[in-house]
Ligand SMILES: *[C@@H]1O[C@H](CO)[C@@H](O)[C@H](O)[C@H]1NC(C)=O
Ligand SMILES: *[C@@H]1O[C@H](CO)[C@@H](O)[C@H](O)[C@H]1NC(C)=O
């Protein structure tokens with residue numbers, strides 16, 4: 001009994017291996033038909049000149065434990081602690097910066113210099129810490145995107161060599177949800193339908209299709225989490241160009 005079953009399973013496996021992958025869904029726009037994934041460049045054209053000089057300076061994260069977050073973003077991620085501003089005994093704001101002088105790691109800057117250029121720098125992180133006891137009945141601590149859908153999906157960090165960065169994250173015991181060369185996992189915040197975005201309304205099949213495409217596009221990427229559960233996508237500087 002067993003042998004014929006094994007034999008037929010083998011035949012099936014052979015047939016599966018030889019069959020072409022199922023065709024992807026297609027998308028039609030006018031006379032053009034594309035298959036997913038596809039990228040569409042945004043329009044050219046001028047923007048309101050009144051917005052000249054606008055840029056994103058910082059992303060602000062609520063932290064449950066400032067000591068822990070400060071340690072993570074300095075020691076592991078290599079950001080400088082620019083300052084902590086204690087507004088009262090119940091609220092502090094902490095700014096973190098990567099050296100802005102050279103993206104290849106040169107141009108190392110002092111804290112004093114980063115402070116001077118604070119409002120002319122991009123890519124800063126602000127850590128907001130309310131020093132207050134929780135209200136009765138509150139779910140403590142504040143849930144990160146790994147626990148609950150919020151308008152923050154993840155932060156993106158460019159590194160010269162993701163494999164070297166991964167070894168570093170492992171050395172520091174950082175939670176890594178997806179390693180270089182791995183597909184999107186089936187469990188954890190990347191495998192659930194509520195962390196990167198709210199996909200709870202999708203069927204398992206549709207969600208799996210997303211996971212598959214994300215796996216193919218993000219083979220070189222790492223997904224990890226900071227101590228509050230904010231998801232960090234770590235990407236190589238040289239990624240394949242979406243537009244060829
Ligand atoms: C689609 O193709 C037809 C025939 O070639 C052409 O007449 C029409 O203008 C095209 N439509 C668009 C939106 O490009
Ligand atoms: C269809 O493809 C052609 C050639 O790539 C492009 O010029 C055109 O803008 C596309 N049309 C639409 C409606 O996307």
Ligand SMILES: *[C@@H]1O[C@H](CO)[C@@H](O)[C@H](O)[C@H]1NC(C)=O
Pocket residue numbers: 065066067068
């Ligand atoms: C905050 O984090 C630090 C460092 O990880 C830890 O020693 C400390 O116990 C934490 N504080 C609280 C209130 O959990």
Ligand SMILES: *[C@@H]1O[C@H](CO)[C@@H](O)[C@H](O)[C@H]1NC(C)=O
Pocket residue numbers: 088089090131132
């Ligand atoms: C936090 O608040 C308590 C009073 O509730 C105060 O004793 C303590 O110094 C405050 N901590 C900081 C870092 O300001």
Ligand SMILES: *[C@@H]1O[C@H](CO)[C@@H](O)[C@H](O)[C@H]1NC(C)=O
Pocket residue numbers: 101102103104105106107
């Ligand atoms: C690193 O960046 C600096 C400043 O942008 C540049 O002058 C230098 O040539 C770069 N070095 C390498 C090895 O890419």
